[in-house]
Amino acid sequence: MTETIVQDRALERGAVQALAAAAQPVHLVDCDLEGADVSGLALAGWVLERCILRETNFADAQLEGARLQSCRGGFASFLNADLSEAEINACDFNNALFRRARLSSARFAGCKLTGADFTDIRALDVSFEETLMINVKLQGHSFRKQRLDRIDFGQADLRKCDFRAATLEGCSLRDAQLSGSRFEGTDLRGADLGGLRLMDATLFKGALISARQAGELLAELGLKVS
Numbered sequence: 001m002t003e004t005i006v007q008d009r010a011l012e013r014g015a016v017q018a019l020a021a022a023a024q025p026v027h028l029v030d031c032d033l034e035g036a037d038v039s040g041l042a043l044a045g046w047v048l049e050r051c052i053l054r055e056t057n058f059a060d061a062q063l064e065g066a067r068l069q070s071c072r073g074g075f076a077s078f079l080n081a082d083l084s085e086a087e088i089n090a091c092d093f094n095n096a097l098f099r100r101a102r103l104s105s106a107r108f109a110g111c112k113l114t115g116a117d118f119t120d121i122r123a124l125d126v127s128f129e130e131t132l133m134i135n136v137k138l139q140g141h142s143f144r145k146q147r148l149d150r151i152d153f154g155q156a157d158l159r160k161c162d163f164r165a166a167t168l169e170g171c172s173l174r175d176a177q178l179s180g181s182r183f184e185g186t187d188l189r190g191a192d193l194g195g196l197r198l199m200d201a202t203l204f205k206g207a208l209i210s211a212r213q214a215g216e217l218l219a220e221l222g223l224k225v226s
Contacts (some may be wrong), residue, residue, distance in 0.1 A: 003027050013037050044082075054094075183207040 003025040009015075010032040019026050020041050027047040034052050039059040042094045046066045053073030058081050061162045067087045068084055077097040095115040103123040115187040119137045135157075142162040150170040158173075160180035168191040175195040184206035201217055 005029065006031060011036060014040075016043075017041060039077075178203050188213070 002220050004019060004022065004144065005027045006019065007029040008031070010028060011028070013036055016033070016036065016038045020043060025045055025047075026043075028051050029049045029053065030182050031057045032052045034113075035056065037057045038061060039057045043058075043066060044062050044064040046063070046068070046109045047068045047069070048071055051068075051071045053071050053076050056076045059077050059079040060067075061078075061081045063078075063086055064082050064084045065086065066083065067088050067089075068091050071091045071093075072094045073091060073096055075095045076093060078101045079097050080100045083091065083098075084102050084104045086103075088106065088108045089109060090110040091108075092112040093116055094112055096113070097117050098121055099117050099119045101118075101121050103121050103126040104167040105125045106123070107127045107129070108131050109129045111128075113136055114132055114134045116133070116136045118136060118141070121138075121141070122136060122163045122169075126150055127146070127209045128148070132152050132155055134152055134154045136153070137157045138161065139157055140160045141158075143166045144162045144203050145165045147167045147169065148171050150166075152172045154172050155176060156172045157177045158181055160179050161178075161182075161185045163181060163183050165185040170190055171194040172194070173188075173192075174192050178200065181203060183204045186204075186207040188204065189210040193209070193216070
């Protein structure tokens with residue numbers, strides 16, 4: 001099937017709707033959709049490359065298998081959108097809304113998701129890699145048995161998340177909210193646990209930590225390890 005390539009255009013809902021109606025693959029390159037309302041449209045399999053998506057409304061949109069590459073989408077809304085099997089690479093979606101989105105088998109790599117809201121997502125096998133997730137809302141998510149590489153969860157709301165048997169390498173949990181989370185069998189030796197207080201240490205019962213990390217915990221009691 002022939003791919004429609006649209007380049008260097010500012011697009012509003014009418015133009016996007018017309019492209020979607022053609023029912024063939026669409027590739028947007030360097031297009032500007034800032035503030036556009038494309039909610040509810042069928043955009044499955046679309047490719048968006050280096051597009052401006054700031055405050056774009058994708059609520060309830062069908063984006064299954066879409067590929068977003070190097071896009072800038074601060075404050076965009078994906079409320080209840082379907083991003084199943086989507087590939088999102090090197091994008092900036094700071095403060096974006098992914099609440100109740102379907103993200104099964106979606107992949108985020110090299111992204112900036114600072115302040116994003118992932119509350120109540122449906123996300124079987126979603127993966128995050130080398131991604132800034134500072135101050136995100138991701139309560140109750142399961143990372144069980146996953147390998148997490150270079151993810152910054154600093155100050156993130158990770159309450160009641162499941163990290164059991166996961167491996168965190170080059171990750172940060174500095175000042176994250178972790179109450180109710182589970183870490184049995186988790187390898188945290190490659191993680192930054194800065195800001196951890198002794199009163200929080202029980203959260204990591206059954207986890208594997210390094211001698212350095214153990215020393216930091218003991219320092220909370222005023223003890224020195226020689």
